Amino acid sequence: MKKTILALMFSFLMLLTACGAGSSEAGYQKISQEEAKEMMDAGEVLILDVREQSEYDSGHIPGAVLLPVGSIDAETAANIIPETDTVVLVYCRSGNRSKKAAEALAELGYTGIYEFGGINTWPYEIEK
Template sequence: MKTYISLSMNDGLKMLSQSKNENSILLDVRHPDEYKTGHIPGAVLFTNENITQEKAEKLIPSKNTKIFVYCRSGRRSKEASQKLISYGYENVLEIGGILDYSGELEK
């Protein structure tokens, strides 16, 4: 069974910055109120509880997109990553929680 790849926040963000010219997206799967208090710059809100195959395919049409997923601590990002894999996405990278992020936040 295909699974997602888990990386540290630092390694994941480094890989994301190196893949800027490729088809990639950074997903924040926390709740909207958490997202509003501050998120990693460029992150798109896609709340874990609301992820369905239909919504995922609207937001991310290509199954080959590199999808970097994070939440607060790492639990929801693992759940969301597994859902995306089950919907047929090929490049899902789970990068843990924003608690491990030390850069600037966007509000």
């Protein structure tokens, strides 16, 4: 009886652990804006703005490349991100579109995707 209870507890614990994995199961990782900024400052990353052109023109993170979420497919992604293991930091206005974009890129086979929310709460420099 004790072995059965122990086995059930172990199974339940494994289930909870798997459910808690969240965005890493979706193929991308959710990170804070502070972590994103550290990664930007440290080196080779591609910063991907997934808003629309007019939003990008009104202000974006320095060095960001525009790829609107609605236009992401295998061809458009490959044009901007030729290597599937490139570290890509994805953002939008508030965080909704960046999640969709990160999921789409992960489904296309990209493995270095990090989603960090929206520019609305970005406490660092932006350029116009």
